[in-house]
Amino acid sequence: MIRFENLDLGYGKRVVLKGVNGEIRRGNFLGIVGPNGSGKTTLLKTILGWIKPLSGRLHSDANLRYGYVPQRNVIDSLYPLTALEIVLMGLYGTKSAWKRISDSDRKEAFEALQKVGLGEKAPLLFHELSGGQQQRVLLARAIVSRPDVLILDEPTNGMDLVSEASVMETVRAIHASGMTVIIVTHLLHVVAQYATELGLIKEDRIEFGTTDELLTSEHLTELYRTKIAVTSVQGKTVVMAL
8 A cells, every 4th residue: 555665754954864765554543653853753744745755656546535633722712613624634635725615425424423422522622622532623623524544643652541442442352444654652651452563663774574573672672772571461552661
């Protein structure tokens, strides 16, 4: 679906990631992880076409459509918008400038809210919702246009464990429906539980592989330069610094 061919990524003359090679196959659940400032968001922006590679080539299937979920703090909660109105934003890019939102569009937006378990919250103001509910509204906004790829930037940042689990289980269900998912996060336990593939950023390089291959004590200890253990508790992978 998406292939990186010897990409150098960055801004102006500043190279953030060098020699990126790899591919994202249709139906993957890819987690991109690395320390803060390592280039995770830069890779997302390149995939989305917001910035161009400094060199190399990015190949993607023709007419590939993306649904993007930003960190929820980029949505100004002071705007008096309802949950349904936030989701309707996801349809703006599919409509001509002169075409108004229709009853059919509102029905699609409501159905997207139902898919993330928030149909009953449609008339509530966005700022009245909890952090986890706000993030699920942004998920609905991303999927309402039926994208091929769902991209999430730190979707559970600042959440408690219950809200985090609620959001990620929703993402898991979306992936199970057949959608390709790419998630950027610094939370290793999130990718350990949900991602099937990893992009592990080490300094200015990124290594792609399966979660089982890369989410090991050796790889993570080298990456974070501190002793990290990876073990299994009741069938779930646990990552912890020692």
